[in-house]
Amino acid sequence: MLLVVDVGNTNITLGVFEENDLKASFRLTTNTARTSDEYGLVLCDLLKARNIRIEEINTVIIASVVPKLMYSLTSGIIKYLGITPLIVGIGTKTG
Numbered sequence: 001m002l003l004v005v006d007v008g009n010t011n012i013t014l015g016v017f018e019e020n021d022l023k024a025s026f027r028l029t030t031n032t033a034r035t036s037d038e039y040g041l042v043l044c045d046l047l048k049a050r051n052i053r054i055e056e057i058n059t060v061i062i063a064s065v066v067p068k069l070m071y072s073l074t075s076g077i078i079k080y081l082g083i084t085p086l087i088v089g090i091g092t093k094t095g
Contacts, residue, residue, distance in 0.1 A: 001016055001017060001018045001023065001052070001056045001057050001058065001059075002016070002017045002057075002058075002059045002060075002061065003015070003016055003017075003057050003059070003060045003061075003081075004016075004017065004060075004061050004062075004063075005060065005061070005062040005063070005064075005073070005085070006062075006063050006064075007030060007062065007063065007064035007065065007066050007069055007070075007073065008030060008065060008066070009030060009065060009066060010029070011027050011028065011029060011030055012027070012028040012029075012030050012073075013025070013026070013027050014026040014027075014028070014043075014046070016047070016050070016052055016057070023050070023052065024046075024047075024050040026046045028042065030066060030069065031069075032066065032069050032072075034069075034072060035072055035076075036071075036072045036073070036075035036076035036079060037079070038072075038076070039072055039075075039076035039077070040075075040076030040077065040079050040080030040081070041076075041080065043076065043077070043080065043081070044080050044081075054080070054081055054082075057081055057083065058083070059083065059086070060077055060081065060083045060084075060085035060086070061085060061086045061088055062074065062077075062085045062086070062087050062088065063087075063088045064087070064089075074087070
């Protein structure tokens with residue numbers, strides 16, 4: 001499954017996709033004071049609440065307009081999901 005993360009100034013919106021089917025979506029308040037552990041644990045809890053096993057997530061893609069948050073968010077994903085996310089930005093070549 002694919003986890004997509006859209007980091008905005010006010011909210012972080014997340015979606016879990018299986019093929020083209022949206023299985024779950026979540027919204028968090030954007031908070032640059034959260035640690036990588038907080039982001040990782042919140043993400044694990046959200047997935048568990050929707051009966052999505054962490055092992056089912058095999059790809060993570062992040063788009064963000066909040067650079068200050070990227071280290072803690074990506075570190076939390078790497079630590080708790082074991083996946084290095086693809087960061088999509090202005091210079092990302094998509095094919």
